[in-house]
Amino acid sequence: MRKLIVTEFITLDGVVEAPGGNETDHPHGGWQFTHSSPDVGKYKVDELGSVEALMLGRKTYDLFAGYWPSQAGNWFGDRMNQLPKFVVSKSLQQADWNNSHIVRDLAKEVAALKQTDGGDILVYGSATLVKSLLQYDLIDELRLILYPVSIGGGLRIFDDGREMKKFALKSSRALEGGMVILEYLLMGP
Numbered sequence: 001m002r003k004l005i006v007t008e009f010i011t012l013d014g015v016v017e018a019p020g021g022n023e024t025d026h027p028h029g030g031w032q033f034t035h036s037s038p039d040v041g042k043y044k045v046d047e048l049g050s051v052e053a054l055m056l057g058r059k060t061y062d063l064f065a066g067y068w069p070s071q072a073g074n075w076f077g078d079r080m081n082q083l084p085k086f087v088v089s090k091s092l093q094q095a096d097w098n099n100s101h102i103v104r105d106l107a108k109e110v111a112a113l114k115q116t117d118g119g120d121i122l123v124y125g126s127a128t129l130v131k132s133l134l135q136y137d138l139i140d141e142l143r144l145i146l147y148p149v150s151i152g153g154g155l156r157i158f159d160d161g162r163e164m165k166k167f168a169l170k171s172s173r174a175l176e177g178g179m180v181i182l183e184y185l186l187m188g189p
Contacts, residue, residue: 002119003114004120004121004123004133005121005122005123006130007047007123007125010146010147011149015153016130017155035147036177040181043145043181045076047122048076048080052084052118052121054122055087056125057087057127061100065095068097081098082098083099084101085100087103088103088126088132089104123139140186141185141186142167143181144184146182165186165187167184168187169183170184171183
């Protein structure tokens with residue numbers, strides 16, 4: 001069985017964001033760039049090397065498909081372009097980025113995909129998708145890179161009014177600059 005692993009950059013107040021901060025018009029967008037760490041870079045390289053597929057929401061897919069195809073010639077870019085990509089979307093008509101496949105029925109198709117042979121599947125960002133994956137208990141592992149900032153609002157993966165989810169700490173590691181890498185296993189409701 002394949003594991004579904006979610007990886008997020010997150011603030012102390014629970015805001016998740018891509019490194020470029022271009023997902024919203026938040027005045028503090030790009031906060032992740034204010035903290036650099038070679039340890040985070042190594043972690044992200046190791047993380048990408050440990051999986052056999054990616055899963056993305058449509059908005060993240062659009063951003064990635066607009067960037068990564070032109071980043072060939074280095075290990076990370078080549079890996080991003082080579083891996084199978086599963087794009088969860090009801091509106092996307094075609095997925096042209098190399099080795100991309102559209103998933104229309106999240107609950108049914110993702111559960112079935114997890115039962116197939118192959119390595120683990122990594123979900124980058126994709127806050128809306130992650131909320132749905134949490135709702136259907138499809139996430140096996142949650143990896144958070146916690147940044148020592150509070151920005152007062154933005155995209156979140158945990159909404160008010162949802163049922164309780166229980167997590168078990170798999171590992172934690174403090175980094176220079178105040179960041180913390182937290183890895184959790186989802187235990188269920």
